[in-house]
Amino acid sequence: MGTLGNIAIILSIIIAVLTGIFYVASWKTPKSNTRKYAQYGVDALFILLTLAEIFLLCAILGHDYSIQYVYSYTSNATSTLYLISALWAGNAGSLLFWAWFASLLCFLLMRSKREDTQSLVAHAMPIMMLVSVLFIALVLIQNPFAPAQQAYTDGHGLNPMLEHLAMILHPPCLLAGYVMLAVPFALALSALIQKRTDGDWVNASRSWALMAWVLLGAGNILGMWWAYAELGWGGYWAWDPIENSGLMPWLLTTAFLHSTMIERRRSGFKIWNIILIVLAFNLTIFGAFLSRSDILKSVHSFGETAMSPVFIIFLVISLGLSIFLLIKNFKLYKTKSSDESVLSVETSFLLVNIVMMAATVAIWLGTMYPFFSELITGTRIEQNKDFFQTIAVPLFVFTAVLAGVCVVLGWKKRDTKSIKKPLLIPAVMAVVATVIMIIIGGSKWYVIVAGLGIFYMIFATIWKWALDVKAGTQNGKVDFIQAFITLFKTNRARYGAYIAHIGMAVMALGMMISTVYPVSTMATMKPEQTVTIKDYTITYNSFDVYMDQLPKSGSGMGNRIHYGANFDVTKGTKFVGRIHSEVMYYRTQGQYVSEIGIKSSFGDDIYISLDNWDDDKTVYVTVKVNPMVIWIWIGGVILILGGLISFSAPVKKELAE
Amino acid sequence: MPLVFQGLSCYAIRKRICDIRGLIMGKRGTIIGIVVVVAAIAVMIVAFRGNHTSYYYEVAQYYDQIETLGSKNVRVHGDLAQMSEKGDTVTLTIADIDDASKTITVSYTGPIPAQMRNQQDDMKVTAEGKYDFDKNILIAKEMIMECASKYEPAT
Numbered sequence: 037m038g039t040l041g042n043i044a045i046i047l048s049i050i051i052a053v054l055t056g057i058f059y060v061a062s063w064k065t066p067k068s069n070t071r072k073y074a075q076y077g078v079d080a081l082f083i084l085l086t087l088a089e090i091f092l093l094c095a096i097l098g099h100d101y102s103i104q105y106v107y108s109y110t111s112n113a114t115s116t117l118y119l120i121s122a123l124w125a126g127n128a129g130s131l132l133f134w135a136w137f138a139s140l141l142c143f144l145l146m147r148s149k150r151e152d153t154q155s156l157v158a159h160a161m162p163i164m165m166l167v168s169v170l171f172i173a174l175v176l177i178q179n180p181f182a183p184a185q186q187a188y189t190d191g192h193g194l195n196p197m198l199e200h201l202a203m204i205l206h207p208p209c210l211l212a213g214y215v216m217l218a219v220p221f222a223l224a225l226s227a228l229i230q231k232r233t234d235g236d237w238v239n240a241s242r243s244w245a246l247m248a249w250v251l252l253g254a255g256n257i258l259g260m261w262w263a264y265a266e267l268g269w270g271g272y273w274a275w276d277p278i279e280n281s282g283l284m285p286w287l288l289t290t291a292f293l294h295s296t297m298i299e300r301r302r303s304g305f306k307i308w309n310i311i312l313i314v315l316a317f318n319l320t321i322f323g324a325f326l327s328r329s330d331i332l333k334s335v336h337s338f339g340e341t342a343m344s345p346v347f348i349i350f351l352v353i354s355l356g357l358s359i360f361l362l363i364k365n366f367k368l369y370k371t372k373s374s375d376e377s378v379l380s381v382e383t384s385f386l387l388v389n390i391v392m393m394a395a396t397v398a399i400w401l402g403t404m405y406p407f408f409s410e411l412i413t414g415t416r417i418e419q420n421k422d423f424f425q426t427i428a429v430p431l432f433v434f435t436a437v438l439a440g441v442c443v444v445l446g447w448k449k450r451d452t453k454s455i456k457k458p459l460l461i462p463a464v465m466a467v468v469a470t471v472i473m474i475i476i477g478g479s480k481w482y483v484i485v486a487g488l489g490i491f492y493m494i495f496a497t498i499w500k501w502a503l504d505v506k507a508g509t510q511n512g513k514v515d516f517i518q519a520f521i522t523l524f525k526t527n528r529a530r531y532g533a534y535i536a537h538i539g540m541a542v543m544a545l546g547m548m549i550s551t552v553y554p555v556s557t558m559a560t561m562k563p564e565q566t567v568t569i570k571d572y573t574i575t576y577n578s579f580d581v582y583m584d585q586l587p588k589s590g591s592g593m594g595n596r597i598h599y600g601a602n603f604d605v606t607k608g609t610k611f612v613g614r615i616h617s618e619v620m621y622y623r624t625q626g627q628y629v630s631e632i633g634i635k636s637s638f639g640d641d642i643y644i645s646l647d648n649w650d651d652d653k654t655v656y657v658t659v660k661v662n663p664m665v666i667w668i669w670i671g672g673v674i675l676i677l678g679g680l681i682s683f684s685a686p687v688k689k690e691l692a693e
Numbered sequence: 694m695p696l697v698f699q700g701l702s703c704y705a706i707r708k709r710i711c712d713i714r715g716l717i718m719g720k721r722g723t724i725i726g727i728v729v730v731v732a733a734i735a736v737m738i739v740a741f742r743g744n745h746t747s748y749y750y751e752v753a754q755y756y757d758q759i760e761t762l763g764s765k766n767v768r769v770h771g772d773l774a775q776m777s778e779k780g781d782t783v784t785l786t787i788a789d790i791d792d793a794s795k796t797i798t799v800s801y802t803g804p805i806p807a808q809m810r811n812q813q814d815d816m817k818v819t820a821e822g823k824y825d826f827d828k829n830i831l832i833a834k835e836m837i838m839e840c841a842s843k844y845e846p847a848t
Contacts, residue, residue, distance in 0.1 A: 197808065268804055386726055394733030398740065406749060416749040418768060423745035430736050434729075558781055558803070619807050630807035647781050647805050656781040658804040 037095040038103050041181035044088040045132075048139070049172040051081045056165030059158055066158060075146060078161070081168065082143040085136040089123065092132060092180055096122050101188040105129060105180040111193035111624060113595050118194050121204040125194055127328065128180035130211060134324075135171035138215050141244075142168065145219055153240045159226035160219070167218045170321075170350045177342050193595075196622045196629045202262035206255055210282055213251030214320035217285060219244040220292070221317035224310050228361035233368055238296045238309060242687050245292055245313070250679035252286040257672035268630045268645045270554065270660045272668065273547075275424040277332045280403045281323025284396045288316035291392035294385050301447065304382060306369040307362070308389050314358040315396070321351055331407055384442040391435050398427045425551075429482065432544060433489035439537050440496030462499045466491035478549065486548050493541040497534050529685035536678030543671030549664040550641075556660045563653055570661045572612065572642060577602045579653040597621040601655045605635055605642050612637075617644040617657070641665045747821055752789035752797055759797075764823045769797060769831060773816040776809065783809070784830075787818060801833040808838050 055077030062071035092105070096119050101107045109122040109129070124133040142164045148157055197203075220241035227237035259282070260272035273279060292312040298304040325347035326332055362369075402419040409417040444458045469491040470484060478487060508519035524531050559567040561576040568574075579601050584594030600618030604611070617633030633644040641662040648656040748762070752771035755762070774796060775786040782802045789795040799820045809818065822833035 268806055270804075383725060387729055390726055390729050391733065394730070394737075398733070398737045401737070402740070405746075417746045418749050420745050420747055423740050423743065426740040426743055426745070427736055431733065434732075560780060628807040628810040645804050647803075648778055658781075 037091045037098075037100055038181040038183060041088050041091040041095075042179070044084045044091065045172060045175055045179070045181070048081055048084040048088070048135075049169060049176065051077050051084065052165045052168045052172060055081060056162040056169070059161040059165070063158060066155065071158070074161070078139075078142050078146045082139040085132075085139040085172075088132060089136045092129065093120070093123060095181075096120075099191065101191055102184050103180070104182050104184045107184050107188050107191045109191070109194050111191035113624070114191070114194055117204065118199060121198075121207075122194055124207045124211065125198060125203075126180070128175070128178040128182075130207060131171060131174045131178055132180050133208065134211050134215055135168060135175050137212050138164065138168045138171055138218065141216060141219055148240070150240070152236055155230065156223055156226045156232070156237055156240055159229050160222035163222035163225050164218060166350075166353070167215070167222070170346065171215075173346050174343055177346065190624070193622070193624050196620070196625060196627050197266060199629075200262050200266050202258040202265070206258040206262060209251045209258060210255030213248045213253075213255055214285065214324065216244055216248035216251060217289065217313070217317040217320055220248075220313045224313050225358060225361060228310065228358075228365050231365055231368055233306065235299050235303060235306070238299045239687055241313070242293075242296065242300075243683060245289055245296070246679060246683045249286065249289045249293060250676055250683060252282065252289065253672075253679065254676050256282050256286060257669070257676070260672075261669060264665070265632060265634065266630070268632055268658075270556070270643055270645070270658075270662060272665075275402075275421040277403045278323070278327045280399050280424075281319070281326055284399055285316045285319045285323070287392045287396050287399075288312050288319065291389045292316060294388050298382055298385050302382070304371045305385070305389070306371050307366070308386075310358075310362060310369065312389065312393075314355070314362075318351060318355055318358075319396070319400075321347065321354065325351070326403075332403070381442060381445050381447060384438055384445065387438055388435065388442070391431050391438070395427065395431045398431075399424060402427070429486060433486050436486075436489035436493040436541060436544065439540075440492040443497050443500045443534065443537065446500070458499065458503065459496075462492055462495035465495040465499070469495070478553070480552060483548060483552055487545075490541050490545050490548070494538055497537050497541075501531070501534055527685075529682050532678045532680070532682030532685065534678070535681060536675050539671045539674030539676070539678050541671070542674060543668050546664045546667030546669075546671055550662050550668065554660055554662045556658065558647075558656070558658050561655050561657060567659060569659050570640070571607050572640075572661065573606045574615075574642070574644070574659055575604045575606070576655060576657075577604055579649065579655065595622055595624050597623065599646070599649060600631075601644075601646050601649070601657070603633065603644055612642070615642060615644050617646045619646050636666045638666060639663065751791075752787055753792050753795045756789070756795040756797060759824060762824070764826070766821070766823055767831075768819050768821045768837075769799075770817065770819045771797075773809065773818045778805070781805070785818070785820070787820060790817070798830045799833050800828075800830045801836050803834075803836075806836060806838050809836065 055074050058070050058074035058077060062068050062074055065071065094100075095103050095106050096110055097116075099106070099110065099112060105126060105128050106122075109126045110119055114122070122129065124130045142161065145157055145160070145164065148154075220237075223237040223241050223244075227233075256279075259279070263274070264270070264272040289312075292309060295305045295308050295312060299306055299309055325344065329344045329347070331344075402423050406416045406418045409415060440462060441459065444462070445455065466488050470487045473487050474484060478484070504523055505516060505520045508514065508523045509516055510519075514522070555570050557567065557569050561567060563576055563578060566573050566575045580598065581600075582598050584596045584598070598618050598620050600616055603615045603617070605613050605615060613635045615633035615635050618631045620629050620631060621627075622629065630645060633646075635642040641660075643660040643662055645658045645660075646655060647658055747766050747768045749768045749770065750758075752769055755767065755769045769787065771787040771789050772793070773785060774788040774793070777784050782800065783805055785799045785801065786796050787799055799822070801820065801822075809816070819837040820831055820833040821835040821837065822831050824830075825832050
């Protein structure tokens, strides 16, 4: 399998280079044989990299330990699901997955049926090939088919910490989201190369950018869920450089999705859109570079590899080409605003762009601070999470208010008088909701300010939606539900976005409350002893030590030894639930992994981490009550759902609206 | 200068001023944009001046300038050489990655990441905290482990 895989990879890099050249050669002769060969090249690239993935999968499923990668990430005891996830669980595998996904995107992009995008695609393809060459080159450096250093009968196994549902989906979501941004990026450069100002590239980019946004969002949320459930520090976001690398392109893509609406409807923001997508895509590559180099002492760092020069060369070419083309065509793309009033969609979208850009710049500076501080002063200084929160919170609150205002304003030009009422009613609702929040206990000033912003975002969206439905009833001729359904069906792009807005606000509410109001205590407990935290009483019942049985046969011992403590949780006289918190020891890997006990509810999460234990069953635990964490996950699901609903809407239909 | 030229140049200057004013003041959206940019920069300045920083050192670097650094908040990174647990407090010895003879002792009370107990030779940790000169130990308020998500196993 190893040899076949290597052949497929070497052939694929040759094909990618040739395909790029053939596309450039056929720019002026789209009907020529050269173009045909170029298109065959795209097919061949996809087939070769798919084969490489299949070869690696076969090697993994067949426990072929003559390949180092298979030894490193799987073992005889690894279940089928995790065997499949081993395809992207390691560095080399993730790079191959990346290259394969890029080739899939090229394959799909080439089959774009729309006539008007054919020349855009032809000019974008060399850029896509450049991206493919980058990833295939990286695969050659970190080769997943490299032979094992010695003969093994069993593998090292997947890192036990990654044995979690979120960790099966988190990497491919993020990787796919990252590389999918390459398509709108390539289309933008394609438009610049052709000096096309018709905005077709923006239409052609919409679905790709939206799906990339959904995947990046889902990937980040899954990562947060995993960190919360598996790592034991009770948090979900640490502002680590690699986490930030996932957030920054998402922020810029959010701005891009909004900003391109102005270009699609009013031919504005042309330069903004190009800059946003160029930065978003290059930040993904920069993030990949950060996680695979040692320039930042990130806790996620892959360690030093020979990959850094490849990344730097690519970034120089990609950014250099983008800047060159943009400067060359700057005048051509300069647009005049069609609506210059303060209360206009254009003004609010301009502000969205500025805020997202400011947030990205600030996060980037904070992330790179250790690097620059060491370069300039010789001492490495790191910004901790308070720094990032100081930036993120005010900017988010502003964005939330802006989102509310923006939704209410809609696309129609309106005078200040007619807009006052729809803007003010949600504001009153937000004030009422905030007062209720203060009564319940959220009385810190920054919680009140943030709460006002978040509630405004929610109520303004719901209010506008209700107004739309009311208009849809045509003064009672159509019933309310029918009007709602008709409106939703004909306007999925808009209402998908509304749903995403509500999801984001719900997530933000969960994040705010769970960050500001967690209660935590550490306790040493003997069986039958209790500890009280907030209104809850935690009783420590028993301690178990047991080994896994071997699957199926039921005889013999498995890989894991469980050390688990059982707790009962009561609130007053009411029984809330039972919590099992354990530490597992993986014998093959010599590794301990904690399985946090969490009892979730719509109010509080009771979170018990087993820190240590004595032979006499005394346990040392950290107990936390994290309020409203579940709303982060609920909001996350709503956010992604909204994105998918928007994605399902046909692009042209929305344009004709 | 003849009057007519004076008039012209005045006109030209006025026009130029109008152009500039038009550029800045003409678009109310632009003004708001500038206000937001200024506000965003202000937020950044507040964040950067907020002293949310930790000085980052490898064990050997820290070892050599422990006196000069005093009780500044630091992050120290190195190999986990030894660990002993007593209840919910762990005492760790962290050695420099390149020079194992240089070590510091760290005391940490709090949730112990389970991975810290792993039996691996190359377990790297970062301790964040302040040095206690009376006890000659670094009192850590946080222990950061190498993240597992991109973990390359020892082979």
